[in-house]
Amino acid sequence: MAEVVLRLAGAAKTDPFTICLIANPALEAPWNSGTFVADPIMANKAAFYGAVQYIEDCLFGRVAGTKEQLLSNPAIAPNVRVISIWDAAAGISSASALVGQDGVSDILVARRNAIQAFVANYQVNGASFFVDIAYAISSSLTHTRASAWFTSDAPGSPGVPFTLDGGAFTHCYYNDIPGTIAIHSSVSDITPLHEFQHAISSYTNGSITDLYVDSSPALNCKRGRPIPSNFCVYAGSTYLSDLTRDSLGYPPAWKSYHCTLIDLRYPAVMDDYYKASTGNPLDCQNDTVTREFVTDKILAKMAR
């Protein structure tokens, strides 16, 4: 019998904003090989629920010392539904392999179509549920780094329109495929929030990318030299550039640059938070446009 736990009820409405945390029954090893093995997490229920608790605490800023309090916003926190799924009878197959072990790194990769189909098998309070963000939690013995796929918005979905540097976009109410994350049960620091922000961003309506490599343009990253003083105009407000990249500095060969930080002393949540000058990733907060953008995206989905 599967354990489907409604951890936080969220808004009392149809399709509240929903985060789903799933114990990964099987691993595809390696990713895209068609070979499936049992995920060790299914032999360690305590590790699964420990990770679930940590991810929830991290997202809502409840880990002691966490500076970034994005989801603890009183307009957001009470309206988030959180569901966990533990199904020891799910078996080992392509359908139950929600995570792949990358063949060229130690990265866990979400199998997002499998995740979407898997979640559709379960109900809370007698009803299936719509998912915005899904975490598949693994105890892989060899792969420990988390990763995320952005959300694939439903084309034509209603939503809240916005402008970015003169272009017209939409914070969509609904997705075709939710934002998906593969994460290890030993998760710590602010990795759950870092991956959440990737996952809630969109392939077509504003993506949030890694800032610790010389990335391609995204909502939170631009390319060019010299770095202009203004980073972007989002929803009618002008955001400044981060001219120095806090204490890290931009490597000379880089062409990318970022938006100014909320706290100039520490790297952004999407940057290399392990290099915070204090050595404490929990000191890191977002850059200014990412904070606003993610908040708006969540509030838009909550308005559906």
Next chain:
Amino acid sequence: MQPLKPEERDAISKDHPLAAPEDLDRYEQLLSMRFTQDPDRPQTAPDSRQVKSAQESQSRPTIEEELQELHSRIFRTTLSSSAAKK
């Protein structure tokens, strides 16, 4: 994608002393770039924005091809294997 922890980067340098830092940087860049492309759409070349023609695009390696090559280059030599060669 979760950044490499400092101790993980140190371990790679220690275990694979011949790995070039620029190769490791490019490898990390490509790993991150992989997730910026919708996996349900056909994969494009790493620098597709700069690709000028379809012919040029076809001659460039995909992200996965370049990752395979970099992975081999970075991780093929360990301390023990380089010592054995000497």
